[in-house]
Amino acid sequence: MSTNPVHYSSGSVNSAHPGFAPARTGSSRPARPAQLDPALTEKMAGGMDPEEINEMSHASAQAMLDRVHHTQDPQIVERVLTLVDREGVDIIAELWSRSEPDSLPGILWRLYLLRTWMRKNQRSLASLYRIAEPEDTAASAIAGVDTPPTAEDIVHTADSILSGAFTGDFAVALERASAFIDVIAKGLAIRAKMLTGQARKVEAEQAARREAHMRDLQREVEAAEAAEAAQQVADEASDHSDTQNGNDNDNRGTAYGDTDRNEPAANRYNSALHDADDRYRAGKGPASSAGPASNDPRTVAARLLHTGSNLMTTSADFRHGASLWRQGKLE
Incomplete structure (x- = not known):
């Protein structure tokens, strides 16, 4: 499933931030133009009073x-x-x-969005369903999806849920919609857990490589210190002239590959240790394989959990709508 991820500004779904937006790929506007009554379309485009829109939404939903x-x-x-x-x-x-999610037009809006979302993301949703179904068999049974589902099964389920709302028991259709979303949310949670586990494994490997790199640097420091001590003993035993001593010092500086010939070799390697550590922490060192933040497994996992949480809000709206319908209070 796409991990693009999702934002909501109301309890579940609204026009600007539909609850099913995370898996959306591209514009939600179909290629065909609108075919509503031109007079109604023109009036809506010109701006209607919110109260008129509210009355029209309830009347149109009930009439349809x-x-x-x-x-x-x-x-x-x-x-x-x-x-x-x-x-x-x-x-x-x-x-x-x-419309509010506890109203008939609000529920119908969410049902239409659910169908569109399921049809657009049939492959990724089928994959998530296959992951979650063994762990949420009760919801899967209510949703009425063939298992293991194919992409075509997801499309069939999307159509059957919406058609059931109009031709069958409306409350049952809402409960099927809720159960389907519950399974998908479970799949997202499982996928997020898998990504987190992968992240821990990668981080452990990175830490091991870093420690090995630091041990290599430490051995170089110790070798440099031993070489410097040996050179000091040799200098003390040397009967060379002051000029020759100066040349020896220059040669030692060149041998350690540093432009500052007066800095001890051990200090230079200690600086390298600190630099390597800083670069690692910044994600720039040779021991780090961290990519862009958008590809970080923990970031992706967090987005999946956020998506699942918001989908569960929409699922709750469907269940509440089913309860209101049975009580004759969904208008």
Whole structure:
């Protein structure tokens, strides 16, 4: 599943930040233009009073649901199911996206978004479902997804959930939607746990390489100190002239490869140790394989958990909507 990841500004889903946005790839606007009544479209584009939009959203949602429930015409059912595909998500959003999640238009908006999201991300969702299904068999049974699901099974489930809302028991359709999201959220949590485990393994390998590198530098320091001590003994026993001694000092400076000939070799290696440590901590040293922050396993894991958390909010909205529907309070 794509890890792009997700932001929300209300309980679950709204027009600007849909709860299913993390797996979105590209624009959510379908290629076909809107086909609503031109007069209605023009009025909406010109700006409607929020109260008028609210009244229209409730009336349109109730009328559409009632019409489909009382029709036997499969063409009408098909047109309702593909409403977003034909009309464009922006115009549908204008009607329903501002509605509260405990209202009929708000729930219908989320159902349409769920279908669009599932169809767009069928492969990644199938993969997540296969990961989570063994650990969440109860939710999987309610969702009614063939296991192990293929990408085509996800598409079929998306259509059946939405069609069930219009042609079957509305509350059952909402519970299926909620259960499906629960399984996907579980899959995201499992994937995040896997990434965290991989991150720990990589970090342990990096630490081991760093320690080996530091040990190599320490051995070089000790060798340099021994060489310097031996050279000092040799200097004390030498009967060379002052000029020759000066030349010897120059040669030693050149041998240690440092422009500052007066700095002891051990000090120079100690500086190298500190420099290597600083570079490692900054992610720049040879012992670090850290890439861009967006590819860091822990960062990706955090994003997956954030996505799962917000999806669970949408799942709760569907369950609450099912309860309200059974009580006759979802309007």
